[in-house]
Amino acid sequence: MSDINELSFEDAYAELEAIVLKLESGELSLEESVALFERGRRLSEHCQTLLDQAELRVSRLTDDGRLEPMN
Amino acid sequence: MLASYSVAELTAYIRDLFALDDNLQDVWVSGEISNMTRAASGHWYFTLKDSSAQIKCVMWRSNAERQTFTPANGDAVLVHGAVNVYEVQGVYQLYADLIRPTGIGDLYAEFERLKAKLEAEGLFDAERKRPIPKFPRVIGVITSADAAAFRDVQNVLRRRFPLAKVVLSPCLVQGDEAPADICRAIERMNRHAEVDVVLLVRGGGSLEDLWAFNDERVARMICESRAPVISGVGHETDFTIADFVADLRAPTPSVAAELATPNIDDLRHSIRTLDTDLQQLMASRLVSHGDALDTMRRSLRHVSPEARVRTLRQRIDDLNSRALAAERNRLALWGERLSARTLALHAANPRGILKRGYAIVYRSDDGRQVASVSDASPGVGLTIQLHDGELKARVEDKDSHERYKRTLF
Numbered sequence: 001m002s003d004i005n006e007l008s009f010e011d012a013y014a015e016l017e018a019i020v021l022k023l024e025s026g027e028l029s030l031e032e033s034v035a036l037f038e039r040g041r042r043l044s045e046h047c048q049t050l051l052d053q054a055e056l057r058v059s060r061l062t063d064d065g066r067l068e069p070m071n
Numbered sequence: 072m073l074a075s076y077s078v079a080e081l082t083a084y085i086r087d088l089f090a091l092d093d094n095l096q097d098v099w100v101s102g103e104i105s106n107m108t109r110a111a112s113g114h115w116y117f118t119l120k121d122s123s124a125q126i127k128c129v130m131w132r133s134n135a136e137r138q139t140f141t142p143a144n145g146d147a148v149l150v151h152g153a154v155n156v157y158e159v160q161g162v163y164q165l166y167a168d169l170i171r172p173t174g175i176g177d178l179y180a181e182f183e184r185l186k187a188k189l190e191a192e193g194l195f196d197a198e199r200k201r202p203i204p205k206f207p208r209v210i211g212v213i214t215s216a217d218a219a220a221f222r223d224v225q226n227v228l229r230r231r232f233p234l235a236k237v238v239l240s241p242c243l244v245q246g247d248e249a250p251a252d253i254c255r256a257i258e259r260m261n262r263h264a265e266v267d268v269v270l271l272v273r274g275g276g277s278l279e280d281l282w283a284f285n286d287e288r289v290a291r292m293i294c295e296s297r298a299p300v301i302s303g304v305g306h307e308t309d310f311t312i313a314d315f316v317a318d319l320r321a322p323t324p325s326v327a328a329e330l331a332t333p334n335i336d337d338l339r340h341s342i343r344t345l346d347t348d349l350q351q352l353m354a355s356r357l358v359s360h361g362d363a364l365d366t367m368r369r370s371l372r373h374v375s376p377e378a379r380v381r382t383l384r385q386r387i388d389d390l391n392s393r394a395l396a397a398e399r400n401r402l403a404l405w406g407e408r409l410s411a412r413t414l415a416l417h418a419a420n421p422r423g424i425l426k427r428g429y430a431i432v433y434r435s436d437d438g439r440q441v442a443s444v445s446d447a448s449p450g451v452g453l454t455i456q457l458h459d460g461e462l463k464a465r466v467e468d469k470d471s472h473e474r475y476k477r478t479l480f
Contacts (some may be wrong), residue, residue, distance in 0.1 A: 008208060053235055
């Protein structure tokens with residue numbers, strides 16, 4: 001599994017949703033459940049952190065394909 | 072006396088005739104503007120005339136403010152509204168809600184022609200529309216860098232989903248050069264930027280101002296966009312060809328930005344919900360594992376060999392005690408036999424017989440038992456054993472013995 005801190009919000013959120021679904025299905029060993037639970041908790045924390053720290057970045061695409069920051 | 076009406080009654084009667092006439096309540100009138108007056112209240116008063124007639128017109132402030140076209144005296148216009156009676160002055164007038172320059176008719180025809188053509192080609196088909204991603208990482212914006220629309224978009228994105236990166240591909244949004252420039256901007260985006268969704272936006276303006284978004288080249292280029300396109304051109308009431316081709320149409324630039332993004336507050340909420348779900352699931356999982364363990368423990372006790380061992384052990388005990396009993400019986404039997412033999416033995420003991428008065432006779436010289444008269448001849452010494460001792464005797468012949476007896480008595 002990938003390092004949670006490297007995950008984009010989208011990926012972390014999707015994985016969190018998937019984990020909840022998987023736990024709901026109930027076809028897991030206790031050990032697997034515990035591992036998923038712990039990862040899920042860390043994913044939700046990561047998502048919250050990303051939202052808290054987010055700052056809109058705006059750039060302009062030039063004709064030659066460069067991105068110039070605008071803010 | 073003749074029946075008569077008051078002026079008010081008559082005027083009210085005429086007013087109702089106008090009000091009940093569908094043609095008068097929803098009518099387009101073409102003519103030329105004159106006597107244009109913009110009152111301080113914001114209402115517009117003017118006269119619409121042609122070569123042979125005129126009609127007074129009013130446009131209330133609420134409608135006047137929404138007009139993208141500002142009419143001036145002498146303008147040929149098409150006015151929409153309802154004709155009603157103004158009782159105070161006893162006049163009828165056109166209460167206008169829309170004014171368009173007449174020249175615009177050509178543009179409308181062009182719009183309808185292009186719309187029908189592209190629709191026939193299937194460019195507006197619902198199956199062509201691509202889904203808008205839930206969490207766009209990069210949002211492309213195609214508009215003018217200085218436009219209010221771009222600021223509006225940024226404000227909405229900053230508020231709703233600041234996780235996104237915004238890439239502006241700038242272009243002209245009005246004028247003859249605009250269609251080609253918009254196409255270049257889309258192309259630039261396709262070639263150089265990995266965007267998840269494109270917002271094609273422009274603020275409100277007159278029909279001519281928005282015309283670039285009714286251009287066939289622009290329409291086709293929207294179809295070529297690698298990322299799904301949300302259009303947000305003009306105001307809510309403005310529909311452009313770009314809106315029909317876009318994967319999603321937003322009534323305004325701000326709404327386009329909203330449709331492209333989740334709301335951060337909703338996100339926080341749903342993350343909290345997921346987190347709660349997670350904890351509840353884990354708790355119930357632990358409980359159910361605990362229950363399963365209990366059940367298993369009970370089943371285990373059920374199938375345990377312990378019971379069988381106990382049964383077997385009991386059986387062994389049974390067998391043991393039976394064996395013991397059998398042995399005891401056997402011993403008892405032997406005991407009985409033994410005592411019977413002992414009795415018999417006792418009975419056979421010659422000493423016992425002696426007690427009853429019998430005697431055993433031995434020859435004294437050789438100790439042999441005298442069992443028959445032939446065993447001892449007269450003169451032989453005998454030992455007669457009695458139960459309490461021995462007598463010594465000598466065998467006599469019959470005659471001398473008899474004599475002796477007589478002699479004695």
